[in-house]
Amino acid sequence: MFGKRANAGFGGQAAGSRVAAAAAVAEPPKAQQATSAPVQTERRSETYFQTKSLIFGALIEAIDLAALSKLDPESAREEIRDIVHEIVTIKNLVLSIAEQEDLLDDICNDVLGFGPLEPLLARDDIADIMVNGPTRCFIEVGGKIQLTNVRFRDNAQLMNICQRIVSQVGRRVDEASPICDARLLDGSRVNVIAPPLAIDGAALAIRKFRRDKLTLDQLVRLGAISPPGAEILKVIGRVRCNVLISGGTGSGKTTLLNCLTNYIDVDERIITCEDAAELQLQQPHVVRLETRPPNLEGVGQITMRDLVRNCLRMRPERIIVGEVRGPEAFDLLQEMNTGHDGSMGTLHANSPREALSRIESMITMGGYALPMKTIREMITSSVDVIIQAARLRDGSRRITQVTEVIGMEGDVAITQDLFVYEILGEDAQGKLKGRHRSTGIGRPRFWDRARIYGEEARLAAALDISEVAEGQ
Structure with missing residues (x-):
């Protein structure tokens, strides 16, 4: 043999x-x-x-x-x-x-595998693996970054493993194409930067996914959201609100997006657009699309905007964009406004107000010569809810705001918080203590939509609870 x-x-x-x-x-x-x-x-x-x-x-x-x-x-x-x-x-x-x-x-x-990374990939408690050259490898466990003793023989072995990872999804990384986004077969997100851009050897970052998919009920047990807050999120996912999930790097945006998709009806046609396919939808009628980098000749690139534009020709009922980061924001807003209620996406921002500003910037940077008021009216008429996720200084992840987009007053976009997270202090071990509380605003703008879906009783029960302590 x-x-x-x-x-x-x-x-x-x-x-x-x-x-x-x-x-x-x-x-x-x-x-x-x-x-x-x-x-x-x-x-x-x-x-x-x-x-x-x-x-x-x-x-x-x-x-x-x-x-x-x-x-x-x-x-x-x-x-x-x-x-x-x-x-x-x-x-x-x-x-x-x-x-x-x-x-x-x-x-x-x-x-046969990914060399020194295999023991780390097998551990379900690790959220991120960060390799800084062949001799230094860090992991994130429980929200804290720690140095490991994992190392590679040399940069050649590290590059070989990087090539092995990205080639599984038809991509390449070398001196001619030194930056690559890819994924492992389990959906874990991978980013590679090779020399000469990475001076001390190839830099590899892996965002690992849990084998068991998290649910909103599990997020409640982890303290990321209160039970009433989770009920509101379930209603939002069920009644086809257009949702943006905002947050910083590693705040749990994709995890939360996966949780919300659990409440989409099984008979709806869903199309996902991602740079590296990592969403884990359980519905039977899902079309997964992924961007493509240019080939060796510099042609053949398929951008996120190309995918989002093409969605309209595929009879979608919901469109889910893994991350909105460029001019595709304009196309996504148009689709939200043309009968594709219940569309969702994530973006990087530190607050719901900043998320709205970032969408404005993405549209203007895309070359659209529209008045700022027109852009804001398009945003406020398209987006129903912004959910803010945050990674706190003790490493814990919390949903800090559930904010409704109301509309315009003059040239200003108006929002109102349905739920907020308040930090009350920290315990002897340095863990932050806080609580989620309802702002008591009464009926939200999507109340009538909830009534159509028979969800008004659950929504009313969640909003009638004034405060829920979540001491962690």
Whole structure:
């Protein structure tokens, strides 16, 4: 099955000489400076990495990678394990059983998976993985960024893994195209910046998705929103309000967008437009669209605006844009105004008022020569609700405002808050304490819409509760 292995006669003396010679010429990596920062992975000695480098070099010489690629993952791992065991025996390497198992797992990950990233990708408690060159890797756990002991042999290995990731979705990253947005097969978002733009080696950022999709009820248990606030969000998703989710990087915008889509009827036709497909809609009638970068000749690019414009020809009932960041904002607003109620999108902004200003800027930067009042009237007549998500200084994520867009008074857009989050202080461990409270404004603008869908009783019950404490 494996040409190189069979020709070498792994069980005989010739095989031993070949593997030993291959291992002997493998250069061990230079010692790298240890760090005293907190780590999340088991600390390993420099000897471990040198031994791994020796065995890995011998393995690559001995194995037929073309034949290996034809095997299923489990059979391929068993084949690699057998060869590594023989290399360890031939080299007379002294390793404990635990060290051998760790080394086998590491090498299998290098050959078949994403190398040192595999243990991090397997952990569901990690929200972000940030690789700053081959020797420094950070993770975010519980809202806090921590340094790990994960490292790569060199920048070549790191770039190889980056190429392996982006090639799965038909993209590339190299010196000619050094910036790439991609995704893992589970939907996790990936961004790569390669040298020469990244001076200290390739920079890789992975926004991991949970295996179990979060719901609004789970967000209530996590303290991100109060029970009455969650009821209002359920009604908003159900009654086809046009929604923008605003927030900073890592504030949970996409997670919240996924939660809201749970309340879309199963018989509605939904079209999603994303730079890297990461939304996890459960409805049966979903069309997922993804942008495309230009090819090597610099042609063939499909932008977000191209996708949003094309949606009108596909008979959508709801249009969901993963992130609004450019002139596609104008097309999305037009579609919200032409019978596609219930459309949703996210954008980066620090408050609902700032979100409205950002949409204005996106439209004007797109080259539309419209009076500012006309643009604002278009925004206020299209957007019903802005939901503000925030990541607080203690690392927790909260929905801080649920704001309704009322309309215009003169040249000014008018909004009103339905729910807000108030910070009351912090506990002895530095965790912020706060509460979500209703502003008591009475019936919102979308009350009649809720009545059409039979949701006015649930909406009234949520708005009649004046305060709900959420001490965290």
